[in-house]
Amino acid sequence: MGSRVITPEDVLESLMNDGTIDAIRLKIINQLKANEELKNNTITMVEQSKVLNTPGAEKQTKRELFDALRRELETPVLEKASKAVWELILDNSGLGKEISETVERVYCRLSGHELAPVPPPPSTSDVQLEKEKEMKDKGEGEKTMETENSESSSRKRTFSEMSAQGTEVDANGSVDQPPVVSDDGVLPSANPKT
Structure with missing residues (x-):
């Protein structure tokens, strides 16, 4: 009887059901909010926006300005945010490591295997x-x-x-070579007792 194969979908479903995905999403959002480089990039993009720097922009409503800004900047801002998210996910020392360990732990739990501790790198x-x-x-x-x-x-x-082999054996069966030790380590007796 073969064991059940654990698929990526099984692991993902478990992570979604136990709230792990939501917790990871929240950590990613908080780290993006704390990313000063991403904030400064976005501010610079807004300040250099054609929508805001077009004559007559001050006469538009907030809603009109917001919609125009979104159309202009949504793609480049999301591309930068997406790149920052992937850097977080693939980071081998921070959140990325935590995600990898969590996924491995869930996979091991679902497959019934114990997670072996990772040995430290050798000195x-x-x-x-x-x-x-x-x-x-x-x-x-x-x-x-x-x-x-x-x-x-x-x-x-x-x-x-x-x-x-040409070894000379006399009538008594003895040879002119030194005695040979048997497999059990005992020397055969020269005069066996009968």
């Missing part, structure tokens, strides 16, 4: 210690391979293997 000393450990492990790995190779060469050989 220079940690990297050096890791390299030393790798070198030590590599050295121990080579020793292990040497031990395995020596163990495989010290296993008991059959009479036919020794004969094929």
